[in-house]
Amino acid sequence: MKARTVEIMDTTLRDGEQTSGVSFSASEKLTLAKLLLEELKVDRIEVASARVSEGELKAVQNITEWATTEGYLSKVEVLTFVDNGVSLNWMVEAGAKVQNLLTKGSLNHLTHQLKKTPKQHFSEIQTVIAKAQELGIATNVYLEDWSNGMRNSKEYVFQFLDFLTAQPIKRVLLPDTLGVLTHVETRQFFKEIIEKYPNTHFDFHGHNDYDLSVANVMEALKAGAHGLHLTVNGMGERAGNAPLASVVAVINDFMPEISIGVKESSLYKVSKLVSAFTGFGIPDNKPIVGDNVFTQTAGIHADGDSKKNLYFNDLLPERFGRKRKYALGKTSGKANIQKNLQELGLTLNDEELKKVTERIIELGDKKERVTKDDLPYIISDVLDSDLHQQKVFVKSYVLTHSKGLKPSTTLSIEIEGKSYEENAQGDGQFDAFINALKKVYKKEGRELPKLVDYAVRIPPGSNSDALCETVITWQAKEKEFTTRGLDSDQTVSAIKATEKMLNLV
Numbered sequence: 488m489k490a491r492t493v494e495i496m497d498t499t500l501r502d503g504e505q506t507s508g509v510s511f512s513a514s515e516k517l518t519l520a521k522l523l524l525e526e527l528k529v530d531r532i533e534v535a536s537a538r539v540s541e542g543e544l545k546a547v548q549n550i551t552e553w554a555t556t557e558g559y560l561s562k563v564e565v566l567t568f569v570d571n572g573v574s575l576n577w578m579v580e581a582g583a584k585v586q587n588l589l590t591k592g593s594l595n596h597l598t599h600q601l602k603k604t605p606k607q608h609f610s611e612i613q614t615v616i617a618k619a620q621e622l623g624i625a626t627n628v629y630l631e632d633w634s635n636g637m638r639n640s641k642e643y644v645f646q647f648l649d650f651l652t653a654q655p656i657k658r659v660l661l662p663d664t665l666g667v668l669t670h671v672e673t674r675q676f677f678k679e680i681i682e683k684y685p686n687t688h689f690d691f692h693g694h695n696d697y698d699l700s701v702a703n704v705m706e707a708l709k710a711g712a713h714g715l716h717l718t719v720n721g722m723g724e725r726a727g728n729a730p731l732a733s734v735v736a737v738i739n740d741f742m743p744e745i746s747i748g749v750k751e752s753s754l755y756k757v758s759k760l761v762s763a764f765t766g767f768g769i770p771d772n773k774p775i776v777g778d779n780v781f782t783q784t785a786g787i788h789a790d791g792d793s794k795k796n797l798y799f800n801d802l803l804p805e806r807f808g809r810k811r812k813y814a815l816g817k818t819s820g821k822a823n824i825q826k827n828l829q830e831l832g833l834t835l836n837d838e839e840l841k842k843v844t845e846r847i848i849e850l851g852d853k854k855e856r857v858t859k860d861d862l863p864y865i866i867s868d869v870l871d872s873d874l875h876q877q878k879v880f881v882k883s884y885v886l887t888h889s890k891g892l893k894p895s896t897t898l899s900i901e902i903e904g905k906s907y908e909e910n911a912q913g914d915g916q917f918d919a920f921i922n923a924l925k926k927v928y929k930k931e932g933r934e935l936p937k938l939v940d941y942a943v944r945i946p947p948g949s950n951s952d953a954l955c956e957t958v959i960t961w962q963a964k965e966k967e968f969t970t971r972g973l974d975s976d977q978t979v980s981a982i983k984a985t986e987k988m989l990n991l992v
Contacts, residue, residue, distance in 0.1 A: 490746035493738075494714035496690065497523050497731060498533040499761060501566055503722035509765045513546035519761065520550045524559050527757050528750045529731075533587060533716070536566040537574035544581055551582035560584050564627065569611050572618050585625045587660060588615060592630025592647070594640035605643060609650045616654050627658040629692075634663040637676045648684060658688040658714065663703065666696030666726060673703040677710035690714035693729040695721060700729035701737055708738070708745055719761040720769055720776065732758060732775035732807070740801050752808045775802070781811045865954075865973060878903050879989040881982060886916040898923040902931065902989075917981045924985070936961035936968075936992060943977055957981040961988050 500516050500523075503509070511519070516534060523529050535547045547565060554560045560583075567574035567586040578586060590612055591597040597608055612628070619626050628651055630636065636644045651659055661680070663673070673691070681689060691707035691714070693700040704715055721730030732754045738745050758776040762769050771779040781804040804811050846865055883899040893912040896919035900907050909926040913919030921938070928935050940960035957972045957980040968991065972983030 488744065490744055492746045492748075493708060493712070494530040494690070495731075495735075495747055495749055496531040496533060496564070496714055496716050497527075497529045497718065498692075498716050498728065499523070499718040499720075499722055499731075501533040501535055502692075502716070502724070502728055503718040503720075503761075505724040506722045506727065506765070506767055507724075509722065509767055511546070511764060513542060513549055515764045516546040517549045517553060519757075519764070520563070521553065522753075522757050522760065524554075524562060525557075526750065526753045528748050528753075530714075530748065531562045531564055531585075533564045533566065535581075537568065537577040537581075537586075538570075544577065547581040547583055551584075555582070561625070566629070567615075569608075569615055572615065575615070575618055575622055575624060578624060579622055584623065585627065585657075586619055587627045587629055588612070588619075589629045589631055590647075592633030592644060592662070592664075593636030594643040595635065596632045597643070605646060609647070612650075613654065616656060620655060626654075626656045627660055627690075628654075628656055629660045629662060631662060632664045633661045634668045634672070634676070635665065638667075638672070645683070648680065648687075652684050652687050658690055660690045660692055660716070662692035662716075663694050664692075666694030666700070668693075668699070668703050669697075670699060670702040670706040674706035674710045677707045677712055681711040688713045690716055692716035694723065695726045695729060698726070700727075701733050704729050704734050705737060705742065708742060720758055720767065720773070722761070722765070722767060730774075736775055736802060736806075751806050755807045755809055775807055781809055877990050879986065881986045881989075882906070884920065884982065886920070886978060888916055894919045896920040896923050898927070900924070900927055902927075916978045920978075920982060921985070924989075936963035936988060939967065941981070943980075955980055957984050959984045959988065963992055 500511060500519060504511055520532055520534060523532050534550055535543050547563075550563055551560060554563045562585075563583060564585040564587050565578055565581065565583045567578065567588050569588065569590060575586070578584075591601060591608060594605075597603060597605065601608065616626050630644070630647065633644065648659070661677075668676075673693075677689070677691065689712055691704065691712045693703045693707070693716070700721070704717075707715070715734065716728070717731040717734050718728040719731050721727040721733075731749075735747065735749045735751060735754060738747055739751065755776055758769060761767070769776055769778070771777050774780055780802075843865055880901040881898070882901050885897040886894070887896070888894045894914070894916045895910060895912045896916060897910045898908065898920060907927045907930065909923040911919050911922035911926060913922045921935075925935055938959060939962045940958075942958045943955055944958070945955050954973060954975055955977050957977065958969060959972075959981065960967055960969050968988075970984045970987040970991065972980040972985070972987065974980035974983060
């Protein structure tokens with residue numbers, strides 16, 4: 488059976504912009520319009536509401552100018568209102584050729600908001616549609632609050648559709664404006680409508696207030712919906728709209744009877760760009776586009792992935808221009824570490840791998856995540872520790888830092904089996920530690936090397952809360968040498984570098 492083609496209309500630039508605190512600039516709107524149509528290959532885009540502002544007018548003019556040149560003008564749509572032609576005049580100035588006319592899809596809205604009868608409303612709509620025809624503007628019609636209309640005033644909805652299907656319009660747009668539908672209702676309502684009006688194009692516009700938008704989209708399609716309205720990252724008013732990436736993946740994997748033209752491999756890059764433009768963060772666990780959704784954390788999963796991909800499903804990250812990651816931490820185990828080593832082109836023997844694993848687990852107990860970029864530093868730290876026989880052990884320390892008081896350190900250290908304890912103040916916590924150490928070594932009649940350079944860095948691509956490496960250069964007589972310490976705490980990493988120095992001298 489040949490798959491049925493369904494239109495995807497992206498309304499990120501219009502309905503998505505109703506996300507609290509979100510506003511696109513004119514240049515951002517143009518950039519995203521180009522990406523959505525040329526890169527992502529959606530069928531249509533809704534880019535603005537008429538009459539909003541001068542900035543909105545300029546943004547739409549930029550988009551329609553580009554769309555005219557590239558042959559996309561019929562794919563660019565604008566939300567308009569039943570307002571005696573004011574919206575249509577705005578559209579003419581903006582250069583747009585497709586209006587999505589907002590009308591009342593429930594008797595409740597019509598009666599209490601507009602305070603009009605169906606006959607009055609239909610008459611005004613007919614006038615707007617006729618005027619649009621004269622101006623060469625195509626019309627789609629939104630039935631605002633349609634879902635509640637079907638629940639509470641179905642007779643009105645069908646009276647309205649009887650009227651609309653006799654008008655020269657392209658599409659009827661059916662929104663679950665308040666996100667109240669269940670999947671059962673969505674399928675039932677669409678089935679009733681499509682059976683009654685088989686020659687009319689119907690779009691479904693779902694909201695996500697109960698987290699049911701993707702399920703509702705699936706049921707609308709099963710009932711015969713011809714088009715869907717979606718937004719990048721599920722942006723939109725309140726809990727947002729049906730999310731583009733999730734819907735595309737669901738259709739491609741579970742609905743072979745449906746054909747869509749959206750380019751999966753571009754979903755992630757567009758998602759990240761929209762997030763950057765809006766400051767509207769993507770939750771780490773958001774399906775398809777979240778940072779964590781292709782990250783295996785448990786070591787048993789990484790082990791299974793190496794053995795016939797036991798923990799893979801059809802959502803392969805490569806489909807979306809992404810890669811599978813293996814998190815490093817206290818639950819990761821050797822399999823995760825091996826996967827990351829392979830990506831870095833590094834190999835360790837079993838004993839080295841065991842030591843690195845133990846170090847990562849130790850760090851994971853302190854902080855939430857260690858990254859792949861941390862691995863070379865951890866390996867260097869672990870293997871470097873094996874190069875010398877340890878005779879000096881920093882057993883314990885207390886670091887204090889109080890407002891108005893100099894930082895101080897109490898130190899307990901073991902040197903060749905003999906224990907010492909000292910306390911000192913300093914200009915900082917590490918300086919206080921060094922001063923306490925000097926007291927110990929003075930008792931032993933020994934002199935510490937001079938600290939000549941001190942540098943702190945985090946591995947490139949790492950997180951500020953994961954690891955930092957302290958590199959200290961020391962001078963002993965005529966010789967300079969360097970030691971490194973690695974920890975999630977900067978002062979502790981410096982103490983570890985110092986402990987290595989003590990064992991070297």
